[in-house]
Amino acid sequence: MPMPMPMPCLFFLVHLLIILSTSPFRCSSSSLPSNSLPKGSSISVDRNDHLISTNLVFTAGFHQVGINAYCFSIWFTKTTEKNKAHTVVWTANRDAPVNGKHSKLTLNRNGNLVLKDAYSSIVWSTETKTTNGSLILQLDNTGNLVLYQVNGHPYVLWQSFDHPTDTLLPDQPFTRNSQLVSSRSTTNLSTGFFKLYFENNNVLSLLYNGPEITSVYWPEPYMTTWDAGRSTFNNSRVATLDSNGVFNSSDDFGFFVSDYGARRQRIMKVDFDGNVRVYSLVDQKQWEVQWQAFSRPCKIHGVCGPNSLCTYSPQTGRKCSCVDGYKMKNRNDWSFGCEPVFKSCQQKEEDYVVIPFVEYYGYDMDYLQNITLEACKQICLKDCTCKGFQLKFDNSYYNCYLKNLLYNGYESGFENSMYIKLPKRLLSYVPQRPTNASSYHCPANLIMPISRSYDVKHVNGSIKVLLLLGGVIGVVEIVLIIIFFSYTIRKDSTSTAQSYFPVASGFKRFTFSELKKASNGFSKEIGRGGAGVVYIGELSDDRTAAIKVLKQASDHQGENEFQAEISTIGRLNHMNLIETWGYCIEGKHRLVVYEYMTNGSLAESLSMNKLDWEKKIKIAIGTAKGLAYLHEECLEWVLHCDVKPHNILLDTDYNPKVADFGLSKLFDRTSTGEDSSFSRIRGTRGYMAPEWVFNLPITSKVDVYSYGVVVLEMITGKSPLQTQLMCVESSGREQTLVEWVREMLRGDNESDNRIWINEVVDRMTCGEYDTITLTKLVKIALQCTEEDRDARPSMSQVVNMLLHDEKDD
Ligand SMILES: *[C@@H]1O[C@H](CO)[C@@H](O)[C@H](O)[C@H]1NC(C)=O
Numbered sequence: 142m143p144m145p146m147p148m149p150c151l152f153f154l155v156h157l158l159i160i161l162s163t164s165p166f167r168c169s170s171s172s173l174p175s176n177s178l179p180k181g182s183s184i185s186v187d188r189n190d191h192l193i194s195t196n197l198v199f200t201a202g203f204h205q206v207g208i209n210a211y212c213f214s215i216w217f218t219k220t221t222e223k224n225k226a227h228t229v230v231w232t233a234n235r236d237a238p239v240n241g242k243h244s245k246l247t248l249n250r251n252g253n254l255v256l257k258d259a260y261s262s263i264v265w266s267t268e269t270k271t272t273n274g275s276l277i278l279q280l281d282n283t284g285n286l287v288l289y290q291v292n293g294h295p296y297v298l299w300q301s302f303d304h305p306t307d308t309l310l311p312d313q314p315f316t317r318n319s320q321l322v323s324s325r326s327t328t329n330l331s332t333g334f335f336k337l338y339f340e341n342n343n344v345l346s347l348l349y350n351g352p353e354i355t356s357v358y359w360p361e362p363y364m365t366t367w368d369a370g371r372s373t374f375n376n377s378r379v380a381t382l383d384s385n386g387v388f389n390s391s392d393d394f395g396f397f398v399s400d401y402g403a404r405r406q407r408i409m410k411v412d413f414d415g416n417v418r419v420y421s422l423v424d425q426k427q428w429e430v431q432w433q434a435f436s437r438p439c440k441i442h443g444v445c446g447p448n449s450l451c452t453y454s455p456q457t458g459r460k461c462s463c464v465d466g467y468k469m470k471n472r473n474d475w476s477f478g479c480e481p482v483f484k485s486c487q488q489k490e491e492d493y494v495v496i497p498f499v500e501y502y503g504y505d506m507d508y509l510q511n512i513t514l515e516a517c518k519q520i521c522l523k524d525c526t527c528k529g530f531q532l533k534f535d536n537s538y539y540n541c542y543l544k545n546l547l548y549n550g551y552e553s554g555f556e557n558s559m560y561i562k563l564p565k566r567l568l569s570y571v572p573q574r575p576t577n578a579s580s581y582h583c584p585a586n587l588i589m590p591i592s593r594s595y596d597v598k599h600v601n602g603s604i605k606v607l608l609l610l611g612g613v614i615g616v617v618e619i620v621l622i623i624i625f626f627s628y629t630i631r632k633d634s635t636s637t638a639q640s641y642f643p644v645a646s647g648f649k650r651f652t653f654s655e656l657k658k659a660s661n662g663f664s665k666e667i668g669r670g671g672a673g674v675v676y677i678g679e680l681s682d683d684r685t686a687a688i689k690v691l692k693q694a695s696d697h698q699g700e701n702e703f704q705a706e707i708s709t710i711g712r713l714n715h716m717n718l719i720e721t722w723g724y725c726i727e728g729k730h731r732l733v734v735y736e737y738m739t740n741g742s743l744a745e746s747l748s749m750n751k752l753d754w755e756k757k758i759k760i761a762i763g764t765a766k767g768l769a770y771l772h773e774e775c776l777e778w779v780l781h782c783d784v785k786p787h788n789i790l791l792d793t794d795y796n797p798k799v800a801d802f803g804l805s806k807l808f809d810r811t812s813t814g815e816d817s818s819f820s821r822i823r824g825t826r827g828y829m830a831p832e833w834v835f836n837l838p839i840t841s842k843v844d845v846y847s848y849g850v851v852v853l854e855m856i857t858g859k860s861p862l863q864t865q866l867m868c869v870e871s872s873g874r875e876q877t878l879v880e881w882v883r884e885m886l887r888g889d890n891e892s893d894n895r896i897w898i899n900e901v902v903d904r905m906t907c908g909e910y911d912t913i914t915l916t917k918l919v920k921i922a923l924q925c926t927e928e929d930r931d932a933r934p935s936m937s938q939v940v941n942m943l944l945h946d947e948k949d950d
Pocket residue numbers: 272273274292293
């Protein structure tokens with residue numbers, strides 16, 4: 142009796158069959174890869190032909206984008222170690238993939254480069270023409286695919302650099318004729334909705350070109366081009382990212398990537414989510430973001446479509462949800478947004494649902510100044526086209542913005558509320574919302590990746606056996622591809638949040654006894670702060686660690702909350718942030734394990750006068766970078782709230798690393814068990830922003846303020862607390878360090894910096910300082926310590942100012 146064949150065995154056999162049957166087709170006839178294609182020849186999808194640049198960095202060929210769907214593309218030859226995927230930098234036919242059989246790219250004798258789908262239909266061509274001379278298609282070392290005419294000196298007939306897809310390579314000129322257009326999603330590479338281009342006013346802009354509306358969202362539309370630092374006067378309209386990582390555009394826009402100067406592969410890309418990012422290939426492993434246009438992804442127009450609300454947190458990434466009374470239009474695609482579940486315009490039957498702390502940008506049909514809520518409600522009720530209104534408080538009165546479209550809704554954190562008009566019968570179903578920003582939470586709705594399907598065309602194959610074989614292979618391939626895609630899709634749903642946070646290696650949960658042993662019974666204390674005491678310890682793998690024992694938790698401290706917070710902190714990874722290696726939760730014990738810094742804190746180094754000017758400047762820049770990363774990448778979820786020299790640690794080379802970030806929140810939970818993250822005054826006297834005192838909303842600008850004070854302290858050598866005691870104004874009021882420096886600067890006439898510089902700088906600091914850098918640093922620090930938080934720059938602006946300063950010298 143025949144035994145039924147077990148499944149794994151069958152699978153293995155089929156697999157073997159595939160290998161045996163496909164390898165002769167794929168390998169034997171494929172020619173050696175070259176970097177060029179002569180006139181009259183073709184690159185065929187069946188033979189899996191490639192062009193490879195002479196430096197081996199780039200490959201051009203057919204890239205599989207779906208089942209039996211291929212695009213002619215250029216990609217980095219090496220896959221990234223992390224996810225083994227090709228990084229595609231250019232695509233000829235993104236909107237019209239060709240079949241996996243019989244399709245080919247041919248350099249015709251008449252000079253036209255054509256891509257033909259299986260049944261002779263031309264899906265793409267360069268539309269070039271030449272009657273004489275020899276021709277060659279060549280993949281250059283820069284990743285540029287060039288069609289040269291080579292009689293006499295070579296002449297470029299066509300090049301891929303002139304027709305970018307969504308990616309710009311280093312030194313590739315971006316001109317008035319170029320545009321980068323995002324792909325539809327991470328899995329659907331066809332043309333999406335977001336476009337980078339030079340606008341008619343010569344300004345490099347980002348446009349959302351959606352199914353229903355179009356709007357420019359960068360530079361920020363509420364700013365004038367002048368305020369955005371752009372110039373409209375230079376009509377040369379060129380921009381480039383150079384190989385060092387400097388981007389420069391003719392409209393005066395420019396930036397340095399955060400790993401500026403490092404010799405790495407880079408790309409600049411308009412991502413499917415509408416953000417522009419520069420990525421570097423780090424250690425050949427993975428592409429890491431080194432710059433991005435938007436740190437608040439919800440400010441990108443159109444991301445969630447109409448009638449929706451966009452929320453963002455570093456843990457979960459960006460999320461879209463429908464406004465109450467609306468439902469998602471296309472279950473798989475947020476760009477279509479939401480549609481009402483009711484018939485609008487029933488006037489007397491309507492009322493409002495309030496969404497606090499949100500902002501809907503644009504589409505104001507009217508703007509009413511100094512008006513009461515009730516009056517605004519009535520006006521909107523009477524107007525059929527009014528979908529709702531935004532109420533904003535402006536110093537002493539309310540302004541009302543009536544909306545005829547609900548677009549670009551995002552959590553702003555400011556006390557602006559949106560009133561959405563709904564039929565009364567629906568209102569009873571709407572859940573009561575919390576009225577505090579910190580406890581406001583949106584329903585979870587993931588951005589669904591678009592599933593791919595591509596119609597397999599009928600093959601009029603003449604050989605039946607081949608057809609049959611093909612069928613078998615096809616089925617198995619489909620199974621494999623489905624497995625592959627379900628795997629990648631599963632990964633994709635988290636990738637928006639996670640790919641920017643390389644997970645710190647070795648982040649683990651320790652047991653209490655492990656840490657007790659490591660620290661030799663908590664015997665050597667190396668620091669002490671509001672949140673707890675820090676001990677030095679030796680882990681079992683010989684790493685030296687700083688072990689922080691948080692103050693005793695009260696009984697209702699949630700283990701899950703602690704774990705959630707700590708894993709957020711553990712995910713943050715930046716060269717100017719202390720690395721978190723692990724944590725421990727056991728009973729009442731809450732411990733956090735960090736890397737140990739040999740040179741202690743900035744406070745110690747300052748008190749021992751160990752730093753020269755060069756080190757101090759390095760510390761100022763590094764600290765700014767670390768804080769900028771916390772604020773920008775994480776959208777203020779990780780405010781430090783206690784920036785001071787004790788929390789800036791120095792490694793052997795005096796590179797600064799910010800410590801204790803994220804703990805403020807953890808500690809607060811630990812001590813009160815409540816979610817009121819910012820209800821109590823925190824921070825350290827002397828470094829604290831005025832907002833704490835005046836009970837104003839706490840934003841990332843509190844850290845900017847403290848940073849400014851730290852920089853002034855480094856420059857002057859005076860502690861902000863000392864100064865308050867030393868310098869007493871004539872009025873008898875104590876003067877702060879900030880006020881003192883500001884007064885010195887004010888007394889000075891612009892012509893000679895040296896007078897006040899001499900007064901201000903710490904003469905005990907050794908080494909040469911250059912006046913220009915120092916003046917700039919003082920001015921930045923004073924900007925950071927403005928009373929009015931809106932007048933302070935953001936941390937990333939500070940980094941930019943500091944780096945530009947470095948270069949200008
Ligand atoms: C053919 O080549 C010659 C010399 O290279 C050039 O002068 C001539 O214009 C070309 N003819 C055409 C039709 O392009």
